[in-house]
Amino acid sequence: MTSDVATSFESYLNRNSRRMDRLVADFFKQGSAPDMTRYLYDPLARYSANGGKRHRPLICELACQAVGGDAVRARSAGAAIEHFHTAALIHDDIADESTLRRGRPCMHLTLGEGLAINAGDLALSQVTGLIVEDGHLDDGVKLRVLDELVKMTTRTVEGQALDIGWVRDGRFDISVDDYLLMATHKTAYYSGGTPLAVGAIVGGGTGAEVEALRAFGLATGLAFQIQDDILNLVGKKEAVKKDFRSDIVEGKRTLVAVHAIAHSPHSAGLYAILSAHTDEPGVLAQAVDIMREAGSLDFARGYALELVNEAKAALAPVLRPGTQRDLLLSMADFFVNRMH
DSSP: OOOOHHHHHHHHHHHHHHHHHHHHHOOOOSSSSHHHOOOOOOOOOHHHHSOOOOHHHHHHHHHHHHTTGGGGGOOOOHHHHHHHHHHHHHHHHHHHHHOTTTEEEEEHHHHHHHHHHHHHHHHHHHHHHHHTTTTTTTTTHHHHHHHHHHHHHHHHHHHHHHHHHHHHOOOOOOOOOHHHHHIIIIIIIIIIHHHHHHHHTTTTOHHHHHHHHHHHHHHHHHHHHHHHHHHHOTTTTHHHSOTHHHHHHTTTTOOOHEEEEEEEEHHHHHHHHHTTOOOOOOHHHHHHHHHTTTTTHHHHHHHHHHHHHHHHHHTTEEEEEESSHHHHHHHHHHHOOOOO
């Protein structure tokens, strides 16, 4: 697909993200006492309102429609996955000692670590509750969706354990395959594989459609994470909207860093920078230069492109032709061509 086709998914997100903001907000519960609202429900609602493009619930809807289902049936699942995303970001920022999220101070800095953890826990509790209370789904479908969400949660936590553990223990014996396992678990399940599989399930898709969409989501979700890794190092808009080059500051074992450690003649210098946890701009730029000279940025970019091209080729013949299929295919291109 051309870059013009990739923009069709971006246009779809831009047209529908505000609608999804309202939908996700509708699924938030309210506190039963003023101080509950003050310390818990309102801070969580404000945090969620700064929600980005809402691609996860929107692709859940697309998958439902792509197999012939009514998008209404995907609303609770989409909102549940978005609540999970909110919880994961709150807890991830605490674990990484991050300072900014989407251009704003992290919740643990504005609310305090204890209340931030509690708010993340509330978001997690709503993940399963939304499905149980959905009157559009019969009990059999609810059980299938809940099983998917439990597995998604487990996979994400497993990936997070690897990500945090490698940094804590100063591990640099990480292979490309190790990184791919971590990123697939930490990101690809909840950013791609599960939203699409659940959308197909609630839409009444066949087993073949569900599994094809899951595989497509895992591949494109992994490409999404790799592109995130790249943008954190070189993306122009990231310098404003996120904690620019924070992956270096935090010593993250990204695909770019793992490749550079294995291939650069200056790997010892990169190792030292990743271990120092410095935020000095000149030192961070030096690390990026080492990665670039090792061909690691190009390697990561090429790997992501290969992932999405193979994913598109596998999905296209499984789904019926139509707008939803075209948008999902263009999603793959958007994930690796986005600049923020």
